[in-house]
Amino acid sequence: MPGMEKLHLEDVLEDSPQTRNLLRVFENDAFALKKYTLGLHNCCQRIMKAQNELCAATQALSQQLRDYEIQTFPLEPEDSILTTTLKQFSSYLDDVSSIQQVLSAQYSETMMYPMSRFIQADLEEVSTLCEMFQIATTEHESAIKNYMKLPKKKENDRQRMEYNEELYGMRKKFHQTGLHYYSSLNALQYKRKCSLLEPILGYMHAQRAFFQMGQDAVCKKEIEEFLNNINASVQGVQKELQQDTKKTVDLIDTLEQQSVQHYHAEPNPEMPYIPPNTQLAQKGGYLFIRSKQLIATRWDRCFFFTQGGNLMCQPKDEVAGSLSLDLNEPGVLAEPYDTDDRRFVFHVSSPKLRKSVVLQAENERERDEWICTINNIVRESGYVKSKSPLQQQANKERTPSTTSSTKESGGSSPDMANVNSSASLGSPHAPKPAPATNDMLLSDVPIQFDLQPLIDDITDVTPNLQGPPKL
Amino acid sequence: MPGMEKLHLEDVLEDSPQTRNLLRVFENDAFALKKYTLGLHNCCQRIMKAQNELCAATQALSQQLRDYEIQTFPLEPEDSILTTTLKQFSSYLDDVSSIQQVLSAQYSETMMYPMSRFIQADLEEVSTLCEMFQIATTEHESAIKNYMKLPKKKENDRQRMEYNEELYGMRKKFHQTGLHYYSSLNALQYKRKCSLLEPILGYMHAQRAFFQMGQDAVCKKEIEEFLNNINASVQGVQKELQQDTKKTVDLIDTLEQQSVQHYHAEPNPEMPYIPPNTQLAQKGGYLFIRSKQLIATRWDRCFFFTQGGNLMCQPKDEVAGSLSLDLNEPGVLAEPYDTDDRRFVFHVSSPKLRKSVVLQAENERERDEWICTINNIVRESGYVKSKSPLQQQANKERTPSTTSSTKESGGSSPDMANVNSSASLGSPHAPKPAPATNDMLLSDVPIQFDLQPLIDDITDVTPNLQGPPKL
Numbered sequence: 006m007p008g009m010e011k012l013h014l015e016d017v018l019e020d021s022p023q024t025r026n027l028l029r030v031f032e033n034d035a036f037a038l039k040k041y042t043l044g045l046h047n048c049c050q051r052i053m054k055a056q057n058e059l060c061a062a063t064q065a066l067s068q069q070l071r072d073y074e075i076q077t078f079p080l081e082p083e084d085s086i087l088t089t090t091l092k093q094f095s096s097y098l099d100d101v102s103s104i105q106q107v108l109s110a111q112y113s114e115t116m117m118y119p120m121s122r123f124i125q126a127d128l129e130e131v132s133t134l135c136e137m138f139q140i141a142t143t144e145h146e147s148a149i150k151n152y153m154k155l156p157k158k159k160e161n162d163r164q165r166m167e168y169n170e171e172l173y174g175m176r177k178k179f180h181q182t183g184l185h186y187y188s189s190l191n192a193l194q195y196k197r198k199c200s201l202l203e204p205i206l207g208y209m210h211a212q213r214a215f216f217q218m219g220q221d222a223v224c225k226k227e228i229e230e231f232l233n234n235i236n237a238s239v240q241g242v243q244k245e246l247q248q249d250t251k252k253t254v255d256l257i258d259t260l261e262q263q264s265v266q267h268y269h270a271e272p273n274p275e276m277p278y279i280p281p282n283t284q285l286a287q288k289g290g291y292l293f294i295r296s297k298q299l300i301a302t303r304w305d306r307c308f309f310f311t312q313g314g315n316l317m318c319q320p321k322d323e324v325a326g327s328l329s330l331d332l333n334e335p336g337v338l339a340e341p342y343d344t345d346d347r348r349f350v351f352h353v354s355s356p357k358l359r360k361s362v363v364l365q366a367e368n369e370r371e372r373d374e375w376i377c378t379i380n381n382i383v384r385e386s387g388y389v390k391s392k393s394p395l396q397q398q399a400n401k402e403r404t405p406s407t408t409s410s411t412k413e414s415g416g417s418s419p420d421m422a423n424v425n426s427s428a429s430l431g432s433p434h435a436p437k438p439a440p441a442t443n444d445m446l447l448s449d450v451p452i453q454f455d456l457q458p459l460i461d462d463i464t465d466v467t468p469n470l471q472g473p474p475k476l
Numbered sequence: 477m478p479g480m481e482k483l484h485l486e487d488v489l490e491d492s493p494q495t496r497n498l499l500r501v502f503e504n505d506a507f508a509l510k511k512y513t514l515g516l517h518n519c520c521q522r523i524m525k526a527q528n529e530l531c532a533a534t535q536a537l538s539q540q541l542r543d544y545e546i547q548t549f550p551l552e553p554e555d556s557i558l559t560t561t562l563k564q565f566s567s568y569l570d571d572v573s574s575i576q577q578v579l580s581a582q583y584s585e586t587m588m589y590p591m592s593r594f595i596q597a598d599l600e601e602v603s604t605l606c607e608m609f610q611i612a613t614t615e616h617e618s619a620i621k622n623y624m625k626l627p628k629k630k631e632n633d634r635q636r637m638e639y640n641e642e643l644y645g646m647r648k649k650f651h652q653t654g655l656h657y658y659s660s661l662n663a664l665q666y667k668r669k670c671s672l673l674e675p676i677l678g679y680m681h682a683q684r685a686f687f688q689m690g691q692d693a694v695c696k697k698e699i700e701e702f703l704n705n706i707n708a709s710v711q712g713v714q715k716e717l718q719q720d721t722k723k724t725v726d727l728i729d730t731l732e733q734q735s736v737q738h739y740h741a742e743p744n745p746e747m748p749y750i751p752p753n754t755q756l757a758q759k760g761g762y763l764f765i766r767s768k769q770l771i772a773t774r775w776d777r778c779f780f781f782t783q784g785g786n787l788m789c790q791p792k793d794e795v796a797g798s799l800s801l802d803l804n805e806p807g808v809l810a811e812p813y814d815t816d817d818r819r820f821v822f823h824v825s826s827p828k829l830r831k832s833v834v835l836q837a838e839n840e841r842e843r844d845e846w847i848c849t850i851n852n853i854v855r856e857s858g859y860v861k862s863k864s865p866l867q868q869q870a871n872k873e874r875t876p877s878t879t880s881s882t883k884e885s886g887g888s889s890p891d892m893a894n895v896n897s898s899a900s901l902g903s904p905h906a907p908k909p910a911p912a913t914n915d916m917l918l919s920d921v922p923i924q925f926d927l928q929p930l931i932d933d934i935t936d937v938t939p940n941l942q943g944p945p946k947l
């Protein structure tokens with residue numbers, strides 16, 4: 006290495022000011038190099054840390070995608086295409102994360118290790134030798150001062166010999182320490198040329214391997230096709246959503262227009278009068294029910310419906326209805342009733358059970374329809390006869406408040422009706438369930454979504470309830 | 477989308493318990509989906525953050541490599557191959573960092589943006605509508621309760637109309653809010669299928685582009701060749717270092733063996749006697765100098781050397797020597813001296829200057845050599861005559877304490893000697909500098925490394941001092 010400045014080991018013993026000055030230049034250089042290398046080490050460690058964090062973050066994302074499956078989404082069936090797709094993405098992310106991990110490992114091996122070794126072995130050695138050299142210098146100077154003070158008279162030979170030997174030891178130690186210190190400072194001039202480059206070479210090699218592995222792993226045809234498929238699916242869903250949104254906007258418009266007449270409880274006198282339908286065999290809707298508590302009287306809003314010859318009652322937020330009155334008993338009668346100075350009140354009384362239910366409808370037509378329907382059911386011994394589809398249609402048009410329930414029940418597949426029917430078996434308040442074999446009969450009964458057991462044991466029942474799911 | 481469960485907008489107005497139950501299923505699903513999506517968002521944000529940090533860390537490393545140039549390393553010349561190499565690495569790191577930055581930007585655009593939009597626009601909309609729907613429900617129920625309490629008597633028509641109108645408004649608001657709430661819950665079932673996949677698709681596309689760009693940028697032939705070159709250089713330096721280390725170990729052995737006789741100040745009587753060299757025309761080495769302070773006397777160790785007919789003195793850690801005594805004056809004499817009960821003392825007195833320097837050597841031979849040398853210089857009127865190389869060689873062998881200085885000065889290029897000579901001009905204590913044209917003369921003068929100005933203005937002088945640097 007021509008032209009490289011060097012400390013001359015031959016000058017250590019003489020220790021002249023010139024040598025000291027040159028030494029100071031080397032020491033300052035070593036100090037600056039150590040400072041610079043520690044800065045470089047911090048930079049590399051920062052990269053290492055960020056790379057480790059990136060790797061962990063990728064793993065966490067992959068785990069989150071896999072976890073979609075174990076979330077209890079009430080509406081997402083097991084093994085949906087979405088679940089499968091997310092799992093597939095998760096496995097690709099695992100591949101990316103593995104490659105990131107390899108990069109981390111290579112950083113650690115080819116970048117961090119040589120640099121740490123340089124700092125700990127070489128730069129620290131220089132610092133240690135520097136301290137040792139300072140100590141040896143001080144000790145040598147102290148020994149020589151003592152020696153120089155020796156008096157001229159020859160009597161004290163023992164002390165002379167002692168001081169001369171002490172000086173011998175200290176000068177030898179100083180010389181040996183200095184030789185090693187100087188040579189380690191000289192070696193540092195070679196080492197700076199490898200030890201600063203080695204970690205960066207390691208970084209570059211690792212980075213190149215990383216990009217190569219990454220391309221091999223995620224740029225292959227198979228993944229491209231998968232991504233194109235998923236992309237097409239997503240666009241398909243977005244198109245469907247657009248169409249659905251358009252339909253929904255229209256439907257909302259229609260429903261709002263149709264519903265204007267139902268916003269008033271007492272019909273607007275300007276609207277055409279709709280007479281009550283006296284032929285209904287079933288009915289559902291909100292009524293207020295009177296209950297007596299000690300001296301006070303309560304009126305609570307509750308959803309009432311007829312089912313299997315029973316008058317059922319279900320508060321809005323309950324999952325199942327309960328029996329309000331058995332209409333099969335002989336002598337049951339519904340009729341207008343006057344109480345509490347309220348309008349549109351009627352009561353249903355069962356002489357045999359000595360029970361009477363006092364109810365309030367929103368308007369006269371509603372009250373009359375309820376009275377007729379209940380009396381119709383009592384007359385038919387609580388069982389609804391099959392009607393022709395034409396008659397059903399007529400009923401629907403005249404009873405808008407139950408339209409949707411009927412429609413929903415009509416639109417259900419036989420499978421679904423069975424599920425609902427058997428689910429209602431679990432409800433303690435649903436007496437005399439209709440036989441499941443009579444589909445016509447079932448389709449006229451309002452669906453009772455007894456959803457609690459479905460949620461508790463969703464993996465068994467959900468697929469049946471929701472039908473075959475598609476992405 | 478067949479098989480997908482939907483809320484029926486037709487059921488909003490009736491608001492039956494069945495509808496409420498189904499609504500609750502959708503609400504729970506939306507809640508779970510929001511929770512899951514926020515978790516996914518956190519994962520993606522973590523990746524984003526790690527990627528940004530990695531990018532910043534790479535930039536910092538690149539900057540650190542560039543900063544090598546602006547460090548003031550006393551021993552590293554400007555534009556050394558190491559500096560250039562680190563700069564080249566820095567530019568490759570900039571490329572890597574740019575690609576990492578592109579990846580960050582793509583993450584932000586194709587992963588974070590769709591997810592944030594889904595959370596802020598869609599999931600938050602559902603939450604807001606949920607609250608609005610609850611408020612509308614409460615208001616509607618309150619309005620209907622008030623309406624139902626109206627008394628039967630017809631007198632209070634105004635209140636009846638008022639309550640009926642109030643109910644109209646609340647029911648309309650409830651219906652409209654419900655329609656939007658239901659339809660946004662339905663839409664969420666489509667959106668989950670795009671909005672969870674879109675960010676991951678974005679991630680995969682960005683990752684693929686990243687690996688592709690990375691490979692294009694750092695896997696090219698040019699970089700491979702560069703890395704191979706640097707690798708070869710580093711190995712070359714390591715080989716040189718090994719050879720140098722071997723040589724150094726041998727040199728240390730030799731020096732330690734040769735120096736044993738110099739560790740004692742008073743020569744070991746068993747060692748062969750070396751007589752003082754009485755023919756020396758110059759000499760350098762440590763002596764103790766006496767100084768009187770009020771009533772006390774100090775003896776300080778100081779490096780003395782002869783230069784241009786002067787006796788120079790330089791404390792060990794000073795950067796330049798100062799004049800101790802001008803030996804050119806007539807009548808100057810060095811001779812043994814007895815004082816302070818110390819051994820090996822001599823003094824140099826100048827009658828004309830009325831000045832006397834009292835010095836102490838380590839042993840008799842040293843003292844005698846100093847006395848002879850000074851008297852030789854005085855005799856030659858302070859100027860050293862040119863000697864034949866043979867004579868110089870003889871001198872060197874007999875004066876081991878100055879060997880290295882002489883050798884060093886002899887090994888310097890004329891350029892370097894000039895630099896040193898002109899540098900010593902800056903020192904106020906260096907009188908009568910020898911003319912720079914006489915190379916023979918200069919090569920016999922011990923080099924005075926006046927390094928202070930070099931360090932202050934290193935960029936100008938260092939290259940000359942250190943010669944042409946090679947890696």
